[in-house]
Protein backbone atom coordinates (compact mmCIF):
# COMPACT_ATOMS: atom_id res chain seq x y z
CA UNK A 1 0.00 0.00 0.00
CA UNK A 2 1.21 3.45 -0.88
CA UNK A 3 0.18 6.47 1.22
CA UNK A 4 0.44 9.78 -0.56
CA UNK A 5 -0.17 13.30 0.71
CA UNK A 6 -1.22 15.91 -1.83
CA UNK A 7 -0.76 19.44 -0.48
CA UNK A 8 -3.36 21.74 -2.01
CA UNK A 9 -6.92 20.90 -3.09
CA UNK A 10 -7.11 23.11 -6.18
CA UNK A 11 -7.40 21.60 -9.66
CA UNK A 12 -3.77 20.39 -9.84
CA UNK A 13 -4.04 18.71 -6.42
CA UNK A 14 -7.35 17.05 -7.18
CA UNK A 15 -6.24 15.91 -10.66
CA UNK A 16 -3.13 14.44 -9.02
CA UNK A 17 -5.28 12.55 -6.48
CA UNK A 18 -7.53 11.36 -9.32
CA UNK A 19 -4.55 10.12 -11.36
CA UNK A 20 -3.23 8.23 -8.34
CA UNK A 21 -6.43 6.39 -7.42
CA UNK A 22 -7.67 5.77 -10.95
CA UNK A 23 -4.73 3.75 -12.25
CA UNK A 24 -4.29 0.00 -12.29
CA UNK A 25 -0.53 -0.13 -11.89
CA UNK A 26 -0.25 0.14 -8.09
CA UNK A 27 -3.54 -1.26 -6.78
CA UNK A 28 -3.57 0.22 -3.29
CA UNK A 29 -2.86 3.92 -3.29
CA UNK A 30 -4.47 6.05 -0.58
CA UNK A 31 -4.38 9.79 -0.90
CA UNK A 32 -4.88 12.48 1.72
CA UNK A 33 -5.51 15.87 0.10
CA UNK A 34 -4.43 18.54 2.59
CA UNK A 35 -5.40 22.19 2.39
CA UNK A 36 -4.66 25.08 4.71
CA UNK A 37 -8.27 26.25 4.26
CA UNK A 38 -11.25 24.31 5.58
CA UNK A 39 -12.72 24.50 2.05
CA UNK A 40 -11.52 22.55 -0.99
CA UNK A 41 -11.07 23.49 -4.68
CA UNK A 42 -8.41 26.23 -4.45
CA UNK A 43 -8.74 28.81 -7.22
CA UNK A 44 -11.92 27.20 -8.55
CA UNK A 45 -13.57 28.40 -5.33
CA UNK A 46 -11.39 31.44 -4.62
CA UNK A 47 -10.26 32.63 -8.06
CA UNK A 48 -12.77 31.82 -10.79
CA UNK A 49 -15.05 34.85 -11.07
CA UNK A 50 -18.45 34.32 -9.38
CA UNK A 51 -20.34 35.09 -12.60
CA UNK A 52 -18.50 32.28 -14.44
CA UNK A 53 -20.92 29.69 -13.17
CA UNK A 54 -20.09 27.13 -15.84
CA UNK A 55 -16.39 27.07 -14.89
CA UNK A 56 -17.34 27.07 -11.21
CA UNK A 57 -19.47 23.97 -11.80
CA UNK A 58 -16.18 22.11 -12.30
CA UNK A 59 -16.34 21.81 -8.53
CA UNK A 60 -18.78 18.95 -9.11
CA UNK A 61 -16.09 16.96 -10.96
CA UNK A 62 -13.49 17.76 -8.30
CA UNK A 63 -15.97 16.74 -5.60
CA UNK A 64 -16.32 13.25 -7.10
CA UNK A 65 -12.57 12.75 -6.69
CA UNK A 66 -12.50 14.02 -3.10
CA UNK A 67 -15.37 11.66 -2.27
CA UNK A 68 -13.52 8.63 -3.71
CA UNK A 69 -13.21 5.83 -1.15
CA UNK A 70 -9.40 6.00 -1.15
CA UNK A 71 -9.18 9.82 -1.02
CA UNK A 72 -9.58 11.94 2.13
CA UNK A 73 -9.88 15.71 2.32
CA UNK A 74 -8.03 17.13 5.34
CA UNK A 75 -8.69 20.87 5.50
CA UNK A 76 -7.35 23.47 7.90
CA UNK A 77 -3.83 21.95 7.85
CA UNK A 78 -1.09 24.48 7.15
CA UNK A 79 2.11 22.86 5.93
CA UNK A 80 4.92 25.03 7.23
CA UNK A 81 7.18 25.70 10.15
CA UNK A 82 4.90 27.92 12.27
CA UNK A 83 3.64 26.64 15.60
CA UNK A 84 0.17 25.73 14.33
CA UNK A 85 1.61 24.19 11.17
CA UNK A 86 2.91 20.84 10.03
CA UNK A 87 6.60 21.04 8.99
CA UNK A 88 7.33 19.64 5.52
CA UNK A 89 9.93 17.28 7.03
CA UNK A 90 7.31 15.79 9.39
CA UNK A 91 4.86 15.37 6.52
CA UNK A 92 7.48 13.34 4.67
CA UNK A 93 7.73 10.98 7.66
CA UNK A 94 3.98 10.34 7.63
CA UNK A 95 3.60 9.46 3.95
CA UNK A 96 5.49 7.45 1.33
CA UNK A 97 5.28 10.44 -0.99
CA UNK A 98 4.20 14.08 -0.85
CA UNK A 99 2.99 16.01 -3.91
CA UNK A 100 3.02 19.79 -3.50
CA UNK A 101 0.25 21.44 -5.51
CA UNK A 102 0.32 24.76 -3.69
CA UNK A 103 -0.14 27.06 -6.69
CA UNK A 104 1.24 30.57 -6.95
CA UNK A 105 -0.04 32.33 -3.88
CA UNK A 106 1.01 35.92 -4.37
CA UNK A 107 1.02 38.64 -7.00
CA UNK A 108 3.86 40.11 -9.03
CA UNK A 109 4.89 43.69 -8.41
CA UNK A 110 5.37 46.49 -10.91
CA UNK A 111 8.25 48.15 -9.08
CA UNK A 112 7.18 51.70 -9.93
CA UNK A 113 6.88 54.68 -7.54
CA UNK A 114 3.53 55.09 -5.80
CA UNK A 115 2.45 51.48 -6.38
CA UNK A 116 1.56 51.11 -2.70
CA UNK A 117 -0.59 54.27 -2.45
CA UNK A 118 -4.01 53.74 -0.87
CA UNK A 119 -6.47 52.93 -3.65
CA UNK A 120 -3.89 50.80 -5.51
CA UNK A 121 -4.43 47.07 -5.04
CA UNK A 122 -3.28 43.87 -6.59
CA UNK A 123 -6.00 42.19 -8.63
CA UNK A 124 -5.56 39.15 -6.36
CA UNK A 125 -6.64 41.24 -3.33
CA UNK A 126 -9.77 42.33 -5.20
CA UNK A 127 -10.49 38.77 -6.39
CA UNK A 128 -10.01 37.39 -2.85
CA UNK A 129 -12.50 39.93 -1.54
CA UNK A 130 -15.32 39.19 -3.96
CA UNK A 131 -14.56 35.44 -3.73
CA UNK A 132 -14.92 35.48 0.10
CA UNK A 133 -11.39 34.26 0.78
CA UNK A 134 -11.18 34.09 4.59
CA UNK A 135 -7.75 35.79 4.62
CA UNK A 136 -9.10 38.83 2.75
CA UNK A 137 -8.94 41.78 5.14
CA UNK A 138 -9.71 44.53 2.68
CA UNK A 139 -12.89 46.11 1.52
CA UNK A 140 -13.77 49.59 0.34
CA UNK A 141 -12.17 49.01 -3.07
CA UNK A 142 -14.80 50.95 -4.97
CA UNK A 143 -15.81 53.48 -2.29
CA UNK A 144 -15.50 57.01 -3.69
CA UNK A 145 -13.95 55.82 -6.99
CA UNK A 146 -15.31 57.28 -10.24
CA UNK A 147 -12.61 55.93 -12.51
CA UNK A 148 -10.60 52.71 -12.34
CA UNK A 149 -7.45 51.56 -14.11
CA UNK A 150 -6.66 47.87 -14.52
CA UNK A 151 -3.02 47.27 -15.42
CA UNK A 152 -2.38 44.17 -17.54
CA UNK A 153 -4.33 42.47 -20.31
CA UNK A 154 -4.58 38.85 -19.16
CA UNK A 155 -7.70 36.90 -18.19
CA UNK A 156 -7.54 38.09 -14.57
CA UNK A 157 -7.59 41.69 -15.84
CA UNK A 158 -10.67 40.84 -17.90
CA UNK A 159 -12.31 39.20 -14.86
CA UNK A 160 -11.82 42.19 -12.55
CA UNK A 161 -12.83 44.65 -15.29
CA UNK A 162 -16.04 42.70 -15.87
CA UNK A 163 -16.81 42.46 -12.16
CA UNK A 164 -16.42 46.23 -11.85
CA UNK A 165 -18.89 46.74 -14.69
CA UNK A 166 -21.55 44.30 -13.51
CA UNK A 167 -24.69 45.50 -11.77
CA UNK A 168 -26.69 44.07 -8.87
CA UNK A 169 -29.08 42.12 -11.07
CA UNK A 170 -26.23 40.06 -12.53
CA UNK A 171 -24.24 39.69 -9.31
CA UNK A 172 -27.08 38.71 -7.02
CA UNK A 173 -27.57 35.15 -8.45
CA UNK A 174 -23.86 34.40 -7.81
CA UNK A 175 -22.42 33.04 -4.56
CA UNK A 176 -20.44 36.21 -3.80
CA UNK A 177 -20.51 37.36 -0.18
CA UNK A 178 -23.26 39.77 0.74
CA UNK A 179 -20.94 42.67 1.69
CA UNK A 180 -19.06 42.52 -1.63
CA UNK A 181 -22.35 42.30 -3.54
CA UNK A 182 -23.72 45.36 -1.73
CA UNK A 183 -20.50 47.32 -2.37
CA UNK A 184 -20.31 46.45 -6.07
CA UNK A 185 -24.03 47.05 -6.57
CA UNK A 186 -23.57 50.58 -5.15
CA UNK A 187 -20.26 51.16 -6.95
CA UNK A 188 -19.81 54.68 -8.31
CA UNK A 189 -17.15 53.49 -10.82
CA UNK A 190 -18.25 54.59 -14.29
CA UNK A 191 -15.06 54.40 -16.33
CA UNK A 192 -12.67 51.43 -16.37
CA UNK A 193 -9.51 51.52 -18.47
CA UNK A 194 -7.73 48.22 -18.98
CA UNK A 195 -4.18 48.92 -20.12
CA UNK A 196 -1.59 46.72 -21.87
CA UNK A 197 2.08 47.63 -22.22
CA UNK A 198 2.30 45.83 -25.57
CA UNK A 199 -0.06 45.58 -28.52
CA UNK A 200 -3.41 43.88 -29.13
CA UNK A 201 -1.78 40.93 -30.88
CA UNK A 202 0.28 40.26 -27.73
CA UNK A 203 -2.54 40.47 -25.20
CA UNK A 204 -2.80 37.39 -22.97
CA UNK A 205 -6.59 37.23 -22.61
CA UNK A 206 -8.50 34.53 -24.44
CA UNK A 207 -11.07 35.53 -27.07
CA UNK A 208 -14.05 34.04 -25.24
CA UNK A 209 -13.28 36.14 -22.17
CA UNK A 210 -12.60 39.25 -24.29
CA UNK A 211 -15.90 38.91 -26.18
CA UNK A 212 -17.82 38.72 -22.92
CA UNK A 213 -16.93 42.36 -22.22
CA UNK A 214 -18.89 43.34 -25.31
CA UNK A 215 -22.04 41.68 -23.98
CA UNK A 216 -22.23 43.45 -20.61
CA UNK A 217 -25.55 45.24 -20.13
CA UNK A 218 -25.51 49.03 -20.15
CA UNK A 219 -21.74 49.10 -20.74
CA UNK A 220 -19.97 50.71 -23.66
CA UNK A 221 -16.68 49.18 -24.84
CA UNK A 222 -14.34 51.65 -26.50
CA UNK A 223 -11.21 50.90 -28.52
CA UNK A 224 -9.23 53.57 -30.36
CA UNK A 225 -8.39 52.34 -33.89
CA UNK A 226 -5.33 54.60 -34.03
CA UNK A 227 -3.90 52.91 -30.93
CA UNK A 228 -4.57 49.43 -32.34
CA UNK A 229 -2.89 50.46 -35.59
CA UNK A 230 0.43 50.92 -33.77
CA UNK A 231 0.59 47.11 -33.87
CA UNK A 232 1.98 45.98 -37.26
CA UNK A 233 -0.23 42.86 -37.05
CA UNK A 234 -3.39 44.99 -36.86
CA UNK A 235 -3.52 45.80 -40.58
CA UNK A 236 -3.11 42.14 -41.55
CA UNK A 237 -3.62 39.68 -38.69
CA UNK A 238 -3.72 36.66 -41.05
CA UNK A 239 -0.15 35.62 -40.16
CA UNK A 240 -0.93 35.51 -36.42
CA UNK A 241 -1.64 32.27 -34.51
CA UNK A 242 -5.42 31.66 -34.40
CA UNK A 243 -5.92 32.77 -30.78
CA UNK A 244 -4.22 36.13 -31.29
CA UNK A 245 -5.88 36.65 -34.67
CA UNK A 246 -9.33 36.21 -33.11
CA UNK A 247 -8.46 38.73 -30.37
CA UNK A 248 -7.38 41.30 -32.94
CA UNK A 249 -10.54 40.69 -34.98
CA UNK A 250 -12.79 41.24 -31.95
CA UNK A 251 -10.96 44.46 -31.07
CA UNK A 252 -11.12 45.65 -34.66
CA UNK A 253 -14.87 45.02 -34.67
CA UNK A 254 -15.30 47.22 -31.60
CA UNK A 255 -13.03 49.92 -33.02
CA UNK A 256 -14.93 50.03 -36.31
CA UNK A 257 -18.44 49.70 -34.88
CA UNK A 258 -18.48 51.62 -31.62
CA UNK A 259 -20.94 50.42 -28.97
CA UNK A 260 -23.88 52.63 -28.06
CA UNK A 261 -23.19 54.55 -24.88
CA UNK A 262 -24.01 53.00 -21.50
CA UNK A 263 -23.95 53.97 -17.85
CA UNK A 264 -20.51 52.40 -17.61
CA UNK A 265 -17.62 52.51 -20.07
CA UNK A 266 -14.72 50.10 -20.54
CA UNK A 267 -11.75 51.42 -22.53
CA UNK A 268 -9.21 48.91 -23.79
CA UNK A 269 -5.82 50.61 -24.13
CA UNK A 270 -2.55 49.37 -25.59
CA UNK A 271 1.13 50.36 -25.88
CA UNK A 272 1.16 52.14 -22.52
CA UNK A 273 3.50 51.09 -19.74
CA UNK A 274 3.01 52.25 -16.16
CA UNK A 275 5.85 54.42 -14.84
CA UNK A 276 4.40 56.12 -11.75
CA UNK A 277 1.30 56.28 -9.57
CA UNK A 278 0.36 59.89 -8.85
CA UNK A 279 -1.15 60.83 -5.48
CA UNK A 280 -4.16 63.01 -4.90
CA UNK A 281 -5.09 63.93 -1.33
CA UNK A 282 -3.11 61.04 0.13
CA UNK A 283 -4.33 58.31 -2.20
CA UNK A 284 -3.91 57.37 -5.82
CA UNK A 285 -5.40 59.92 -8.22
CA UNK A 286 -3.90 58.87 -11.55
CA UNK A 287 -1.40 56.54 -13.20
CA UNK A 288 1.31 57.96 -15.46
CA UNK A 289 1.99 55.77 -18.49
CA UNK A 290 4.71 56.04 -21.12
CA UNK A 291 3.63 55.49 -24.70
CA UNK A 292 5.51 52.50 -26.14
CA UNK A 293 6.04 51.24 -29.66
CA UNK A 294 6.81 47.75 -30.96
CA UNK A 295 10.55 46.98 -31.13
CA UNK A 296 10.11 44.39 -33.88
CA UNK A 297 11.18 41.53 -31.58
CA UNK A 298 7.93 41.07 -29.66
CA UNK A 299 8.82 43.69 -27.06
CA UNK A 300 8.32 47.44 -26.87
CA UNK A 301 10.45 50.55 -26.46
CA UNK A 302 9.53 53.75 -24.68
CA UNK A 303 8.90 56.93 -26.67
CA UNK A 304 9.39 59.50 -23.92
CA UNK A 305 5.76 60.60 -24.31
CA UNK A 306 3.56 60.28 -21.25
CA UNK A 307 -0.15 60.11 -20.53
CA UNK A 308 -1.78 60.42 -17.11
CA UNK A 309 -4.97 58.39 -16.69
CA UNK A 310 -7.24 59.41 -13.83
CA UNK A 311 -8.10 56.65 -11.36
CA UNK A 312 -9.16 56.53 -7.74
CA UNK A 313 -8.98 52.72 -7.94
CA UNK A 314 -6.06 50.87 -9.55
CA UNK A 315 -5.96 47.10 -9.86
CA UNK A 316 -2.54 45.72 -10.77
CA UNK A 317 -3.20 42.54 -12.72
CA UNK A 318 0.26 41.55 -13.91
CA UNK A 319 0.32 37.87 -12.97
CA UNK A 320 0.70 35.59 -9.98
CA UNK A 321 3.92 34.42 -8.40
CA UNK A 322 4.86 31.26 -6.47
CA UNK A 323 5.86 31.55 -2.81
CA UNK A 324 8.72 29.50 -1.32
CA UNK A 325 7.61 26.78 1.06
CA UNK A 326 9.90 26.29 4.05
CA UNK A 327 11.75 23.00 3.60
CA UNK A 328 11.40 22.87 -0.20
CA UNK A 329 13.88 24.15 -2.78
CA UNK A 330 12.75 27.21 -4.75
CA UNK A 331 13.88 28.94 -7.93
CA UNK A 332 13.45 32.61 -7.06
CA UNK A 333 13.87 33.80 -10.66
CA UNK A 334 10.99 31.60 -11.91
CA UNK A 335 8.92 31.46 -8.70
CA UNK A 336 8.69 27.66 -9.01
CA UNK A 337 10.14 24.52 -7.39
CA UNK A 338 12.88 22.95 -9.53
CA UNK A 339 11.77 19.53 -10.78
CA UNK A 340 12.34 16.77 -13.29
CA UNK A 341 9.03 15.55 -14.74
CA UNK A 342 7.40 16.45 -11.41
CA UNK A 343 10.16 15.00 -9.16
CA UNK A 344 11.52 17.71 -6.85
CA UNK A 345 15.20 18.47 -7.45
CA UNK A 346 17.45 19.43 -4.54
CA UNK A 347 20.79 20.84 -5.70
CA UNK A 348 20.18 19.23 -9.08
CA UNK A 349 19.40 15.73 -7.73
CA UNK A 350 16.00 14.06 -7.38
CA UNK A 351 14.70 14.24 -3.81
CA UNK A 352 13.06 10.85 -3.15
CA UNK A 353 9.35 10.99 -2.36
CA UNK A 354 8.82 14.70 -3.11
CA UNK A 355 6.86 15.87 -6.14
CA UNK A 356 5.18 18.98 -7.54
CA UNK A 357 2.27 19.66 -9.89
CA UNK A 358 0.37 22.74 -11.08
CA UNK A 359 1.50 26.37 -10.91
CA UNK A 360 4.26 25.74 -8.34
CA UNK A 361 5.73 23.32 -10.91
CA UNK A 362 5.27 25.15 -14.21
CA UNK A 363 4.47 28.77 -13.25
CA UNK A 364 1.13 30.60 -13.29
CA UNK A 365 0.04 29.87 -16.85
CA UNK A 366 -2.71 28.01 -18.64
CA UNK A 367 -6.35 27.35 -17.92
CA UNK A 368 -7.77 24.87 -15.40
CA UNK A 369 -7.60 21.99 -17.90
CA UNK A 370 -3.84 22.56 -18.36
CA UNK A 371 -3.44 21.01 -14.90
CA UNK A 372 -4.61 17.61 -16.14
CA UNK A 373 -1.57 16.76 -18.28
CA UNK A 374 0.66 18.52 -15.76
CA UNK A 375 -0.65 16.31 -12.92
CA UNK A 376 -0.52 13.24 -15.16
CA UNK A 377 3.20 13.70 -15.77
CA UNK A 378 3.85 13.93 -12.01
CA UNK A 379 1.65 10.90 -11.26
CA UNK A 380 3.52 8.87 -13.89
CA UNK A 381 6.84 9.74 -12.24
CA UNK A 382 5.51 8.88 -8.78
CA UNK A 383 4.12 5.53 -9.92
CA UNK A 384 7.45 4.66 -11.57
CA UNK A 385 9.11 5.32 -8.20
CA UNK A 386 6.42 3.46 -6.22
CA UNK A 387 8.34 0.19 -5.65
CA UNK A 388 11.16 2.10 -3.95
CA UNK A 389 8.86 4.51 -2.10
CA UNK A 390 6.74 1.68 -0.65
CA UNK A 391 9.77 0.16 1.11
CA UNK A 392 9.88 2.93 3.67
CA UNK A 393 7.92 2.44 6.92
CA UNK A 394 5.23 5.03 7.59
CA UNK A 395 2.52 5.11 10.29
CA UNK A 396 -0.51 2.98 9.30
CA UNK A 397 -2.85 5.97 9.58
CA UNK A 398 -1.32 9.39 9.10
CA UNK A 399 -4.53 11.06 10.32
CA UNK A 400 -4.23 9.36 13.71
CA UNK A 401 -0.60 10.56 13.86
CA UNK A 402 -1.69 14.12 13.01
CA UNK A 403 -4.33 14.04 15.74
CA UNK A 404 -1.81 12.71 18.24
CA UNK A 405 0.26 15.81 17.49
CA UNK A 406 -2.64 18.11 18.29
CA UNK A 407 -3.77 18.84 14.71
CA UNK A 408 -7.46 18.52 14.04
CA UNK A 409 -8.10 18.62 10.30
CA UNK A 410 -11.48 19.60 8.89
CA UNK A 411 -12.69 16.43 7.25
CA UNK A 412 -15.21 16.06 4.44
CA UNK A 413 -18.16 16.19 6.84
CA UNK A 414 -16.86 19.54 8.12
CA UNK A 415 -16.74 20.90 4.59
CA UNK A 416 -20.25 19.62 3.95
CA UNK A 417 -21.37 21.50 7.06
CA UNK A 418 -19.89 24.68 5.53
CA UNK A 419 -21.82 23.98 2.33
CA UNK A 420 -25.05 23.61 4.30
CA UNK A 421 -24.37 26.85 6.20
CA UNK A 422 -23.78 28.68 2.89
CA UNK A 423 -27.04 27.35 1.46
CA UNK A 424 -28.88 28.42 4.64
CA UNK A 425 -27.29 31.89 4.50
CA UNK A 426 -28.34 32.24 0.86
CA UNK A 427 -31.92 31.21 1.68
CA UNK A 428 -32.08 33.71 4.55
CA UNK A 429 -30.99 36.50 2.16
CA UNK A 430 -33.38 35.48 -0.62
CA UNK A 431 -30.40 34.44 -2.74
CA UNK A 432 -29.05 31.06 -3.81
CA UNK A 433 -25.84 29.87 -2.08
CA UNK A 434 -23.88 32.72 -0.40
CA UNK A 435 -20.28 32.16 0.66
CA UNK A 436 -19.16 32.60 4.26
CA UNK A 437 -16.48 35.29 4.12
CA UNK A 438 -14.34 34.82 7.24
CA UNK A 439 -12.56 32.24 9.35
CA UNK A 440 -14.94 32.64 12.26
CA UNK A 441 -18.10 31.85 10.33
CA UNK A 442 -16.41 28.97 8.48
CA UNK A 443 -15.16 27.38 11.71
CA UNK A 444 -18.50 27.95 13.46
CA UNK A 445 -20.16 26.06 10.61
CA UNK A 446 -17.65 23.21 10.98
CA UNK A 447 -18.22 23.04 14.73
CA UNK A 448 -21.98 22.99 14.24
CA UNK A 449 -21.74 19.87 12.04
CA UNK A 450 -24.15 17.25 13.16
CA UNK A 451 -26.13 19.83 15.15
CA UNK A 452 -29.86 19.74 14.33
Ligand code: NAP
Nearest residue numbers: 152153154155156157197198204317318319320364365366
Ligand atom coordinates in the same frame (compact mmCIF):
# COMPACT_ATOMS: atom_id res chain seq x y z
P1 NAP B 1 -1.16 36.67 -17.49
O1 NAP B 1 -2.02 35.95 -18.43
O2 NAP B 1 0.27 36.26 -17.38
O3 NAP B 1 -1.24 38.24 -17.86
C1 NAP B 1 -0.46 39.17 -17.19
C2 NAP B 1 -0.56 40.53 -17.89
O4 NAP B 1 0.21 41.46 -17.12
C3 NAP B 1 0.01 40.55 -19.30
O5 NAP B 1 -0.77 41.40 -20.09
C4 NAP B 1 1.40 41.15 -19.08
O6 NAP B 1 1.92 41.84 -20.19
C5 NAP B 1 1.10 42.15 -18.00
N1 NAP B 1 2.29 42.57 -17.29
C6 NAP B 1 3.21 41.80 -16.66
N2 NAP B 1 4.16 42.57 -16.10
C7 NAP B 1 3.82 43.86 -16.38
C8 NAP B 1 4.40 45.11 -16.08
N3 NAP B 1 5.54 45.18 -15.36
N4 NAP B 1 3.79 46.23 -16.52
C9 NAP B 1 2.65 46.16 -17.24
N5 NAP B 1 2.05 45.00 -17.56
C10 NAP B 1 2.64 43.86 -17.13
O7 NAP B 1 -1.69 36.59 -15.98
P2 NAP B 1 -3.15 36.55 -15.35
O8 NAP B 1 -4.10 37.41 -16.07
O9 NAP B 1 -2.91 36.77 -13.89
O10 NAP B 1 -3.61 35.04 -15.54
C11 NAP B 1 -2.88 33.94 -14.95
C12 NAP B 1 -3.34 32.64 -15.60
O11 NAP B 1 -4.67 32.33 -15.17
C13 NAP B 1 -3.39 32.72 -17.11
O12 NAP B 1 -2.93 31.51 -17.65
C14 NAP B 1 -4.86 32.94 -17.39
O13 NAP B 1 -5.26 32.51 -18.68
C15 NAP B 1 -5.49 32.10 -16.30
N6 NAP B 1 -6.87 32.57 -16.06
C16 NAP B 1 -7.85 32.06 -16.85
C17 NAP B 1 -9.14 32.50 -16.71
C18 NAP B 1 -10.22 31.93 -17.61
O14 NAP B 1 -9.96 30.98 -18.32
N7 NAP B 1 -11.40 32.50 -17.62
C19 NAP B 1 -9.47 33.48 -15.77
C20 NAP B 1 -8.45 34.00 -14.98
C21 NAP B 1 -7.14 33.53 -15.14
P3 NAP B 1 3.09 41.16 -21.10
O15 NAP B 1 2.41 40.12 -21.91
O16 NAP B 1 3.62 42.30 -21.86
O17 NAP B 1 4.09 40.55 -20.12
